[in-house]
Each structure stands twice: as structure tokens, then as C-alpha cells.
Amino acid sequence: MRNAFADEITKLAGARDDVVFLSGDIGNKLFDKYKAVAPTRFFNCGVAEANMISMAGGLALSGLRPIAYTITPFITTRCLEQIRNDVCYHNVPVVIVGVGSGLGYASLGPTHHSCEDISLLRSLPNMNVVCPADAWEVRALLNAALDQDKPTYMRIGKKGEPQIHASTPKLTIGKAERLRDGTDACLIGTGVLLPTVLDAAYKLKDIGISAAVVNMHTVKPLDTALLADVFATFKVVATVEEHSLIGGLGSAVAEWAADNGPFKAQICRFGTRDEFMHETGNTKYARALFGLTAEDIVARVRRAVEGGPRA
Amino acid sequence: MTAVSRTNADLPRIAATLRGEVVQMSHRAKTPHLASCLSCIDILTAAYWGVLRIDPARPKDVTRDRFILSKGHAATALYATLAHAGFFPRADLDSYNVAGGHLAEHPGPDCAPGVEAATGSLGHGLGLGIGMALAARIQARDYRVFALLSDGECNEGSVWEGAMFAPAQKLGGLCAIVDFNKWQATGRSQEVMHLDPLIDKWRAFGWQAVETDGHDVEGLIKLMSGVKPSNERPTAIVAHTVKGKGVSFMEDDNNWHYRIPTEDEVAKAFAELGLS
Numbered sequence: 001m002r003n004a005f006a007d008e009i010t011k012l013a014g015a016r017d018d019v020v021f022l023s024g025d026i027g028n029k030l031f032d033k034y035k036a037v038a039p040t041r042f043f044n045c046g047v048a049e050a051n052m053i054s055m056a057g058g059l060a061l062s063g064l065r066p067i068a069y070t071i072t073p074f075i076t077t078r079c080l081e082q083i084r085n086d087v088c089y090h091n092v093p094v095v096i097v098g099v100g101s102g103l104g105y106a107s108l109g110p111t112h113h114s115c116e117d118i119s120l121l122r123s124l125p126n127m128n129v130v131c132p133a134d135a136w137e138v139r140a141l142l143n144a145a146l147d148q149d150k151p152t153y154m155r156i157g158k159k160g161e162p163q164i165h166a167s168t169p170k171l172t173i174g175k176a177e178r179l180r181d182g183t184d185a186c187l188i189g190t191g192v193l194l195p196t197v198l199d200a201a202y203k204l205k206d207i208g209i210s211a212a213v214v215n216m217h218t219v220k221p222l223d224t225a226l227l228a229d230v231f232a233t234f235k236v237v238a239t240v241e242e243h244s245l246i247g248g249l250g251s252a253v254a255e256w257a258a259d260n261g262p263f264k265a266q267i268c269r270f271g272t273r274d275e276f277m278h279e280t281g282n283t284k285y286a287r288a289l290f291g292l293t294a295e296d297i298v299a300r301v302r303r304a305v306e307g308g309p310r311a
Numbered sequence: 312m313t314a315v316s317r318t319n320a321d322l323p324r325i326a327a328t329l330r331g332e333v334v335q336m337s338h339r340a341k342t343p344h345l346a347s348c349l350s351c352i353d354i355l356t357a358a359y360w361g362v363l364r365i366d367p368a369r370p371k372d373v374t375r376d377r378f379i380l381s382k383g384h385a386a387t388a389l390y391a392t393l394a395h396a397g398f399f400p401r402a403d404l405d406s407y408n409v410a411g412g413h414l415a416e417h418p419g420p421d422c423a424p425g426v427e428a429a430t431g432s433l434g435h436g437l438g439l440g441i442g443m444a445l446a447a448r449i450q451a452r453d454y455r456v457f458a459l460l461s462d463g464e465c466n467e468g469s470v471w472e473g474a475m476f477a478p479a480q481k482l483g484g485l486c487a488i489v490d491f492n493k494w495q496a497t498g499r500s501q502e503v504m505h506l507d508p509l510i511d512k513w514r515a516f517g518w519q520a521v522e523t524d525g526h527d528v529e530g531l532i533k534l535m536s537g538v539k540p541s542n543e544r545p546t547a548i549v550a551h552t553v554k555g556k557g558v559s560f561m562e563d564d565n566n567w568h569y570r571i572p573t574e575d576e577v578a579k580a581f582a583e584l585g586l587s
């Protein structure tokens with residue numbers, strides 16, 4: 001995803017002279033082409049994220065379109081107040097991009113994990129929260145974010161993620177994408193776990209369960225029209241994200257259901273538990289540790305569909 | 312561009328008038344931070360009547376100089392300044408802190424013509440200003456950006472993040488002014504944090520750092536007028552001030568960080584300021 005991101009911002013900076021890229025001292029060589037295209041609109045802001053986000057606010061207040069980028073926890077939790085006051089309160093079009101979101105940097109340890117970012121940033125007024133599922137969606141949502149006159153937070157993966165699209169899809173912020181029809185359960189995924197969600201749907205089909213799949217690339221604003229349809233149709237609705245069960249997509253969907261029900265649907269939420277990971281392991285290992293594999297999804301959704309006890 | 316600047320303006324008289332306004336506003340609205348407002352009145356007077364190229368009739372002109380009140384708790388000082396400089400009617404000051412109004416205890420975004428940024432939490436204004444100064448360079452504009460910080464604000468790490476970044480970009484059009492009144496909310500700023508020598512800190516970070524009497528309006532005008540985008544380094548002005556300046560019984564008494572003047576005290580202050 002990060003290579004697609006670097007390529008797309010290079011194209012955007014070539015096409016429009018208001019794009020300014022701010023890097024938090026990350027991406028060695030990754031942005032060389034960008035720097036060649038727009039040398040006066042690239043700033044390595046150093047390891048100083050609070051100042052980077054305030055500067056982004058100042059640039060946006062002056063009519064420019066800053067895109068700020070570094071590893072997710074450093075561009076979200078570390079500088080949350082700058083995002084809140086200097087970007088969201090002023091309601092200026094800054095795009096904040098966190099790389100290696102969720103468990104993307106699992107082996108670097110919890111200092112580099114980000115399983116709280118969706119929760120924190122979606123609570124900020126004016127903020128969009130988008131989670132591209134593959135490299136193509138990074139490109140699509142970056143363009144969609146720049147079309148908006150307000151702040152957007154984008155959490156992206158690292159590199160080598162499986163692709164679910166073959167070219168850049170046309171995505172609209174706040175409008176979910178139906179990837180697959182089904183009748184027994186609806187799996188709503190966001191971000192880098194979407195390929196796992198699709199895999200789970202295939203595996204469910206193998207055991208006779210028909211699962212629809214929705215790509216909820218935008219967690220805020222929620223596509224409430226789609227949720228209304230899903231909750232009116234399905235008896236099992238599962239949410240899947242590489243993020244804490246506290247405050248992420250699953251919470252957003254459950255909040256919506258609480259406010260707009262009652263519904264008969266059972267909600268199954270898949271996300272990380274309320275704990276730090278105290279053992280070493282790569283992303284695959286971490287996902288298994290937190291019950292985020294296709295097999296985990298299949299097992300719980302199957303029990304729900306068959307009316308068995310919740311695990 | 313038409314500037315607020317009036318060469319023959321009676322600057323001491325203007326500063327006294329602004330002091331009277333903030334005393335009155337604090338009393339009327341029952342809001343604190345009066346002494347913090349009084350300490351920076353002369354800096355605001357110098358900026359708006361002697362330095363800034365801003366046409367109050369066109370407060371969004373893209374070529375205007377920017378002034379950011381990073382010490383947002385001195386909001387009444389900014390509101391009074393903008394009203395008297397002609398950005399909005401003086402009568403609007405009566406709506407300060409009135410329910411349903413727009414002039415709050417800390418300035419909100421676009422709360423009034425001439426307010427460049429919402430502030431209130433300390434340590435944000437310098438970074439915002441750096442962004443505006445970078446924008447000037449990118450857009451080939453020659454405006455200058457001034458950010459007014461408090462000495463207590465210099466406790467914030469984000470100030471020093473910005474202080475390291477701006478000289479690396481040789482942002483000559485940027486100026487940080489520290490209202491160095493030697494107090495923060497609950498103690499001497501030198502005792503709470505080891506602030507001194509403050510000017511050496513800015514100098515060491517790569518700024519063209521100067522110190523001055525923060526109540527010498529003419530001196531401030533001279534220093535601030537030296538800020539130019541073509542300068543090799545950003546300018547830091549460490550302005551030595553007296554908290555509560557201009558009202559004898561408030562001067563250097565930190566109780567006035569929170570105290571609200573009574574009607575009698577307002578009258579005494581007005582008499583001292585030569586106002587009626």
C-alpha cells in the first residue's frame with residue numbers, strides 16, 4: 001500500500017499545485033519521485049509529529065492541501081490534540097495518513113501497533129475515517145479525500161497486501177461497497193482484513209452458509225442506508241477489523257443498531273481484545289492471537305447462523 | 312495594501328484604551344486572565360498600529376500579514392485590538408462571553424474578522440504559523456507571520472519542535488514573540504520550569520533572537536519591522552513584560568491571573584489609565 005500511496009501522491013502533486021506532502025522522517029527513498037516532481041512541496045518534518053500536524057493546519061488555513069504521513073500511532077495518538085484543535089476544530093482539509101496500521105508492524109511491538117486510532121479519530125467532529133483494503137483503494141480514497149473540503153484520516157497497511165481489486169475502483173467516502181451477495185450472514189469488513197473476510201465467505205460457502213460481504217472502507221461517516229438494509233435482511237451481521245473492539249467499526253455499527261433498532265440480527269464483532277501484545281510475532285501471528293483469521297470468522301459466524309451459543 | 316498603521320497615531324493613548332477595554336470586559340463577563348491580557352497590550356498595539364500590513368476591510372486578503380494569538384487566554388486583548396483597529400464594530404465587544412455569541416474566552420475559528428486561528432490550548436500557534444509561513448513561500452507571497460506566545464506556553468514541547476523546524480527551513484518571514492511576564496498560572500515561570508536564559512534557548516535553536524522591553528511600543532515596532540521573508544533566520548523577540556501592566560495594583564501580582572475586578576477596581580484602573 002505504501003508504494004501505491006507514494007506513487008499516487010506523486011501523480012497528484014504533478015496534477016495540482018496545492019498538494020503539499022509532510023513526512024515524519026519516514027520513507028527513505030520512497031518519496032524520491034515525489035521530490036523530483038514537487039521539490040518545494042515536500043517537507044521532512046522530522047520526528048516532531050505535533051508540530052507537523054499544526055503546520056498542516058496552517059498550510060490548509062492558507063489554501064493548500066497538506067497530506068501528512070508517518071507510522072500510525074505517531075500520527076494519531078501522539079499528536080491527537082493537534083489533530084483535534086488545529087485540523088478538526090478549524091475544519092480544514094488536511095489528509096492524515098497512518099502507515100502500518102493495526103497490526104501491520106506487529107513484530108515491532110505495541111509501541112508501533114495501532115488498534116485505537118479509528119476509535120479516537122472518529123470521535124473528533126468533522127473528521128472522515130477511511131480504511132483502504134488494498135493498494136487500489138489507497139489511490140481511490142486519496143483522490144476522494146482531496147475532493148472533500150474537510151479533514152480525512154486514512155489508515156493504510158504496509159506492503160505486499162493481497163489485492164481485492166484489479167484496478168482503481170470508483171469509491172465515494174461514506175458509501176460502502178457490496179462485494180458479494182449472500183443470504184445467511186453479512187460480513188462487514190474494513191481495511192487490511194478485507195481479503196480475510198472474503199476468504200471466510202468462500203470457506204463458509206464450502207460448508208453451506210451463504211455470506212454476503214460488504215467493504216465498509218469508510219468508518220465515518222457510516223453508510224447508514226446500507227446498514228439499514230443489512231439489518232433488515234440478515235439474521236447475522238459480523239464486523240471485522242484490525243482494531244480494538246472498543247470504538248472501531250464494530251462499535252460504530254453496534255451504536256447505529258442500538259439507536260435505530262430493534263433488530264433481530266445477532267452482531268458478531270471481530271477485533272483485537274483490550275490488551276497489549278506481550279509476546280513477539282509477525283502480523284500473521286498477531287492476527288491469529290487476536291482471533292482474526294478466516295477460520296476464526298468461519299467458526300463464530302457458523303455458530304451464530306446455526307443458532308448455537310456465542311463464544 | 313492599506314494598513315492599519317497610522318504614523319501619527321497616539322500609541323500610548325491607544326494602548327491605554329485597550330487596557331481599559333480588557334479590564335471592563337473581564338469585569339462585565341466575569342472572566343479571568345486579565346493580567347495576561349494587560350501584559351501583551353503593548354505588543355498588540357505595536358503589531359496592529361505599527362507593523363502588520365492588513366486592511367481591516369479585507370481581513371481574508373491572501374497577501375495580508377498574519378498575527379496568531381498563540382496565548383489564546385489573552386482573547387479579550389485580541390478582540391479589543393481588532394475592534395479598535397476597525398475589523399469589527401466596538402459594540403461587538405459587548406457580546407463577549409454572552410450566551411449564544413461568538414466571542415468566547417478563547418478565540419474560535421473565524422469567530423470574528425481578523426482572528427487568524429482558534430487557540431486556547433498552549434503550544435499550537437507557532438506550528439500553525441510555521442505552516443502559514445511555508446504556504447507563503449510555496450505560493451510566492453511576501454507576507455509575514457507573527458505568533459505571540461506566553462512564557463508559560465514555552466513549557467510545551469511542541470513549541471520547541473517548531474523552534475527546531477523553522478530555522479531548518481530558513482523561515483525569515485516568521486516571528487515568534489514571547490510575552491515574558493515571568494509568571495505562569497500558579498507560579499514564577501523560572502521556578503516551575505527552568506526557563507532562563509530564554510533568549511539563549513531561541514538563539515541556540517537557530518533563531519535571530521533579540522530581547523526588548525515589551526512595553527516599549529516604538530522599540531517593538533522597530534524589531535518587528537525587521538522581519539522579512541528574505542531573512543536567513545526566523546526572528547524570536549523575547550519581550551520582557553510585567554503581568555498586569557498599566558494598573559498598579561495588578562502589576563506583578565499573580566492573583567490577577569484569575570481574579571476578576573470589582574466595580575471599584577475598574578474605576579480605579581480607569582483613573583490610572585487616564586480613561587473616563
